Amino acid sequence: MLEIVLSTVRHRKAGFAGAFVALLCAAALVCACGILLDTGLRGSVAPQRYAGAPVVVTGDQFVHQTKVKKKGKVKHKAKAIAERAWLPASAAEKVRAAGARNVVTEVAFPAEIGSGAGESWGHGWESAALTPFTLREGRAPAVRDEIVVDAATARANGLRVGSRVRVASAEPGEYRVSGVTREALKDQAAIFFSGAEARRLAGHPGMVTAIGATGSKAAIAGALRGVRATVHTGADRGRAEFPGAERSRIKLISMGGALGGTALLVAILVVSGTFALSVQQRQREIALLRAVAATPRQVRRMLGQEALLIGLAAGPLGAAAGVPLAFWLRDRFRGLGALPANLDLVVSPFPPVAAGAAAIVAAVAAARVAARRTARIRPVEALGDAALTPPRLGAVRTVAGLLVLAGAVVLTVVLGGLHTEAAASPVTMLAAIVWTVAAALLGPVVARAAVAVLGVPLRAFPVGGHLAAANLGAGARRLASVITPLTLMTGLTATILFAQTTTGHAAVRQATEGTLAAHVAGPKIPHGTAEEIRRAPGVTAVTEVVRSTVRVGLQNYGVQGVTTAGLGATMDLDVRRGDIKDLDASSVAVSTTAASRLHVGPGDTLRLTLGDGTPAALKVVAVYGRGLGFGDLTADHDLLAAHVDDPRGAVLIAGTPPKGLPTVSAATLAQDTASANAEVNYIAMGLIIAFTAIAVVNTLAMSTADRARELAVLRLAGTTRRQIMRMLGWETLAVVLIAGLLGTGIALATLTAFARGMTDGGPSVPPLAHLGVIAWGALLAAVATALPARLAMRARPADAVGARE
Structure with a gap:
């Protein structure tokens, strides 16, 4: 058996190269995420200021x-x-x-x-x-x-x-x-x-x-x-000296866990798709083995050993590549201020070993699942099965696809009821992935339906379009395998990008609409300077704003502290109930989202813990609508300023500000905050997008390279190179259209639920940006199809047909 496995791998290098690259990238991604998670769990900061105190x-x-x-x-x-x-x-x-x-x-x-x-x-x-x-x-x-x-x-x-x-x-x-x-x-x-x-x-x-x-x-x-x-004592003194580093360490736990979990799910989906395509391409070979009395167990064992061999080669290499990738992530996060310079990565053997093992397990499991149907067919049906595409999905795959589809619907409904980014973000990614898994399982059905629609306009174009329609109709399973990674990339990219624009634009819109003051100074304006501005000629009202985070129970809530004098001339929180004019040091106003979560309204008492750990019981005096733009809670400025590290903040100025005072617009200030938060997510999730892009190229290149015999037959039948390239171009266009529509549908379903929960509105999807996402997928698909096709057509048609036989 081992000799057969080695011979197969040696003679099908191109097919196994795709699986090798997918596993290597998966192991690198999982290893990098594991190092971040391990740093969050065991990372420490050496004391500096307190180094001389035992x-x-x-x-x-x-x-x-x-x-x-x-x-x-x-x-x-x-x-x-x-x-x-x-x-x-x-x-x-x-x-x-x-x-x-x-x-x-x-x-x-x-x-x-x-x-x-x-x-x-x-x-x-x-x-x-x-x-x-x-x-x-x-x-x-x-x-x-x-x-x-x-x-x-x-x-x-x-x-x-x-x-x-x-x-x-x-x-x-x-x-x-x-x-x-x-x-x-x-x-x-x-x-x-x-x-x-x-x-x-x-x-x-x-x-x-x-x-x-x-x-x-x-x-x-x-x-x-x-x-x-x-x-x-000891190294623990660093935690006392740098509480910010301790908070960053805790964030790394959630970030590394969420990113690693998402990466692992994507890796399993991508690797499974790669092996499924590889097994599809080898159906005739496997059928011949069954025809000469190879048992299903032997076939599964052969495929499992092939996957194990590839996993053993790709897993350790990918895990080794994950270490510098983790350091690259560290540097990017430090540049954005999300990770302090004195919190070093913890590099232990566990994350690389776990990543390598995960790659091997994923490879073997993916190969076993992909070979399930082919290994079970009866020997007498083997050759016919290899030559003829099954007319319909198997019962197991159909049931699995419907169950996953139902799970995607449930996740989307749940997502619509989540009102905090910490809760919504991981569910958003998971929902998009589950939708894609459902599309992958039901892919042949979707592909046939899509080809039935696209085949009509394609046949209007002689030769190239007609051949493309015929090939797409005859290879629904192959088409589904090619569509899946492109759908995943389009759906995930759009979801990641536009989840940030949805919350960012909503926050900027609320901040802009709610800021009545024409000028904003900040962000570190001391109280004394604010008093000088207040007394300056031409200034009609000044509101000082300081921000922090409080906890109600164990849950985090963003809070702003404001001076109430002249608040009506500088800020409009969109009060729905109560009166913000009643705000003082013993009271608080809450956003509609926070009021719903905390089950409070005007007249109720809200017990919370201020930023420095001081407990407080504040009376709710108002409920307002612009929580994304101004924070979940609004308290008295002096109350909040007394319990933050830095009491300096922004100043809203109604009227004409003093000359020489630098000011910005409320939209600019809100946009800067939203951009800083979004960039961290873009960097982290960008790796997953890059991984899916590699999977797209892998899958399309494997699919096109495997068609060398088919292309040679077409050339022997008199089809020119230009006609073949046109045919492949039409096929690629169809693939891009189907994957683009599926990915767009997945992203829209996910983002609509996300927006309903987070902003109580619709998603913000810039049309040009979304077209750019689809265009990027189209470019990858075109390159991954054209290059292998040109290489395949370099050989003489008769040689190519003979080689495949």
Whole structure:
């Protein structure tokens, strides 16, 4: 058996090359996604600012929920909060009481000099020992208007002792450099103020960001019992120092899992289609084996061993290629700010091994499924079956296709009821894939129906069109195999692209329609500057806007904090119930989507956790319609600003803004936000689109190359090369039209449900962009058909016929 397998692979290199490429790409994609997921699960960040403190105490960065299940089983869940949690300053005394030494408290707040890239934080000089920072020149800040800057900041801005520089923060001001440190941190700038000035700028009286100490972790944790605090040691101190990196790590888990799951589903579909086409092309060969007494088990075993051989070659190579692919993804995500520079990938043997194994299993399973019918036919029917296409689908395939079709309908209905992107995005991809699987299973039926319609206009064209119609009608199964990857690529590409445009355009439209102010300044305008703008001549109203994320239970909700004075002149939230004028520090307004999910309305109390972990119970005063443009919740500005890391935000200005103040339109600000979110999804899902494009080329090239004998017979019958190329051109056009219509239908069904749930409207599909998607598929199909055909026709017709015989 092994000798037959090796001989088959050796003599059918072109057919097996397509399966090899599909498996290699699948393994690379799954490996890269696995590395992202593994990084999310086990990735860590080394401490920098807290490197000199053996023990670091911070506020609890999680919201916790405990539920008692059946039989008394307790289940605990925790979700990360959006901002930095603060500690009461009195916790330092409890740490000292636990026997800790070198206890140091610190406050940290956003503060920048110039426009350098990366994070920049202000601190009190007393916390310099946490790194430790030491002075290279000058002295510690002694008065309010003095600062010490780190070596990198001094070098980048040309600062030295005695220089005066403006520091941007929640309360910007001009300071004199009293000292420069020897040290500089890799991923963040440090600006040190006097202790009193740092506490004033931080804006959290009686609170500290962290406590560093030397002592027993267990003793310190025991002393802090009853305080919402977490004790960190070793590498865990990096999580305390970089809460943003921790949140990114958690996002990688969901992103890697969703992307990896989608990639695996697409890979299985593509690989199955490739092997199905390969087995179709070998029906005569397999039929001959059955005719000479090969049993179905032997045929399945032969095909399984062929697939295993290809999988063993492609799986490890693809897994190895997945490692640099993961690093490429990391660099792209870092460039978009979705992944911090100090969170490195975790590269362990597990993802490559799992990806290689998945490729092998997918190959063997796909070959077994593809060979099921051919291996079971009776020997006496074998040769006839190879020569004649079955008139109808088998009962098993028909039932499977109808069941998958029903599943696609159910998923689409479910998608229409999902109102958050986190819930809707994976279901959107899954729905598009399931629709494509249904089309693949029922493909021959769809192909016959489509050919019956297209055959009429095709036969109007002599020779080329007539031959194309005849070939398409006789090869419904082959046509279905070719259509499936092109349908998948068209449907997935359109779904991915236009799901983003649907939410992005809806958000921009709502923000534009709801922003009454003619000018928007931002995004980091401090409260003092907003007050100056408010007093400027020609300004009729100013609304300060700060944004954050809160949790209701464990669910995330975007929230904006607004100043209510003059709100009616700058912002229209499309209030449906209640009155936004009643908004104050004890109340909140909710969007219609959030109100539906939370089952609240005007007069109800909404219990939530603010961005820094502070619980709040707010009265609902209004329900508004423009949640995509302005956030699910709207709260009082001062309430929200007191619980975010950076209280600076955008400013909406009605009237004439002061001269020299840079402003943008509301549409531009909303578009920038939507584009930043969309680009991350485009990069991640673009790999899957590229994979499906490779599958399209693979399948079409395999199908055309296998027709060398058919093309040779046509040439012996007197058909010219030009007529054959025209025939193939008409066939390709028919394939593109059928796949384009199927892919468009799949995308429209999915996007309509997505839009109904997310925007309560219809999908946003730019016609030219969608035509571009179909044109890209047409170009791939044309190239993958024309090149193999020209190569096949280089040989003399008699030689080609003889070789196939």
